[in-house]
Amino acid sequence: MRCIQVINPNTSQAMTETIGAAARAAAAPDTDILAVCPAEGAPSIEGHFDEAIATIGVLEQVKAGREQGVAGHIIACFGDPGLLAARELARGPVVGIAEAAMHMATMVATRFSVVTTLPRTLVIARHLLRQYGFSDHCAGLHAIDLPVLALEDGSGLAQRKVYEGCVNALKRDGCGAIVLGCGGMADLARNLTRELGVPVIDGVSAAVKMVESLVALELSTSKQGDLAWPRPKPLSGRFQFFNQE
Ligand code: 2AL
Secondary structure (H helix, E strand, C coil), X not given: CEEEEEECCCCCHHHHHHHHHHHHHHCCCCEEEEEECCCCCCCCCCCHHHHHXXXXXXXXXXXXXXXXXXXXXXXXXXXXXXXXXXXXXCCCCEEEHHHHHHHHHHHHCCXXXXXXXXXXXXXXHHHHHHHHCCHHHEEEEEECCCCHHHHXXXXXXXXXXXXXXXXXXXXXXXXXXXXXXXXXXXXXXXXXXXXXXXXXXXXXXXXXXXXXXXXXXXXXXXXXXXXXXXXXXXXXXXXXXXXXX
């Protein structure tokens, strides 16, 4: 039995449960999913400021997961906050849900569109597309114009808007697949794929399968070059947590 740690970078317990359930549904029978979120931070991540705060909580969780011996880590927020820093801290592979979903989308369609939450987060997705080299694969970026936690309010409004956003993207963009742009949408992909007749990709499930593949192939984070362990130095104040024992 191997354990994959799925880190929801926001502090919403409800969203952590949604993400954990989606990860378990995607996982192989011999994969255990440890779904966690930071003890402190932002209840939802909807901008650069929220991301900056969330990054510290993600790194604390990666360190804790490493010490518990998890086989790999997933950063389950669509901005992939702290991804490269997490790789420096981790022994096993670390995969972000945005990169996982974007990679997988390019294997089933030449062009995909992204449907996310608030319009202000679109620039984060745009930056990641450029960083990961997928700008030319993206046909369009769409926001449902609801905050992240609307996905957890039980009204179903956000879920309906995600459906409408996907329909609109397919009509306008001529894309072959949809990437869901929020960890809180993880439970929607399977039904949307059936209803819309095109691949709808949730990054949490995609990342679980990618980490399982990397672990099975015995491929782990390279400790050569920039992803080597952080240089030991006496971090001060609240960051002493990261000092090597
Ligand atoms: C996210 C996400 O995936 N989780 C969160 O709190 N904020 N990003 C987004 N664009 O909605």
